[in-house]
Amino acid sequence: MKKKIPSTLDIYGHQAKEYDYLSRVLASFAEIYNYDYNASAIFEEQENIVRFNGIHGRIRAYFEYHFNEEEIPIKWYYQEVIYHKVQKNEFGFLTFDKNDQSNLAEIISLAVRFLEACGLRNLIVQLNVLEPLSSNIYNDLDILDINYEEKKIDSDFCQSVVFQIYGSNETDQKVLLIEGGDMSHLVKKWSGLTNSLYGFFGYLENLFEVLQGNLSLENKTLDVIVTYETDLEKEKALYLTQELRLNGFKTENIKRCEKSFIKKYYPTKYVISIKEKTIKNDEIILTDLYTNEKKTVKELDLIQYLDINF
DSSP: OOOOOTTOOOOOHHHHHHHHHHHHHHHHHHHEEEEEEEEOOOOOTTSSSSOOOOOHHHHHHHHHHTGGGSSSEEEEEEEEEEEEEEEEEEEEEEEEEOOOOTTHHHHHHHHHHHHHTTTTSOEEEEEEOOOOOOOOHHHHHTTTTTTOEEEEOOOOSSSEEEEEEEEEETOOOOOEEEEEOOOOHHHHHHOOOOOOEEEEEEEHHHHHHHHTOOOOOOOOOOOEEEEEEEHHHHHHHHHHHHHHTTTTOEEEEEOOOOOOHHHHOOEEEEEEOHHHHHHHHTTEEEEEEETTTTEEGGGGGGGHHHHHHH
């Protein structure tokens, strides 16, 4: 059997649910703050086979596809697997603009609010403003109700304005969750353009280290389970499962089994038992697992019945 490459990760089970949850939180904040999703190449010409940071690819795409000619800010967010000594799942929010620093405070606010939405509290926001032209950021942060402490910060990615946000793990060690600020010098370095770039990036693995499994994940539940026994019943189950899914019901079909098995592995409200004796009458046997009530309904009335009773 082949083994996975050292320092890479397989994501499955409960951990996969956590990754999926945070990905959906990222997407929801991107929509609220008007950021478009951006997917870039898995490697760049000047880097190794796999990229070790997602910012480079976005800068390359920005000038390669002439987004720098747009009259409005270009706002992108991303989430992707990167590899630099170890595999990590990186996320980032980037705003390209002509030369406007008014976005900086909003980007810091976005970073803080995102982390708070993930369930993180007692965040430490450190800020280093290196140029007088950026001093209006203080007033903007006060308006946005962002608490911060000024501190000298060394960064390979940001100049002029740098911020870092920390949380604490279960042993009270500080964990860097997000780093960002003014990345405009990278645009000039990698493309020769003088457009400004403000943003931040972080790694989901660092968030998990602080969250320690405390995400408020909803238990996965289905609306309907369709059960069958014979081949004829299976044909009907396949057809009915598709109809239910097309009408917006979370549905699965399985071979007939005990209710205890369904409750353990397929939590659901309704169980539909397809039986040959009822197929010819176009009838459906429907059991409500919440109340144990059993009901026979006409197939034509099933969708309407479920709409009313959900």
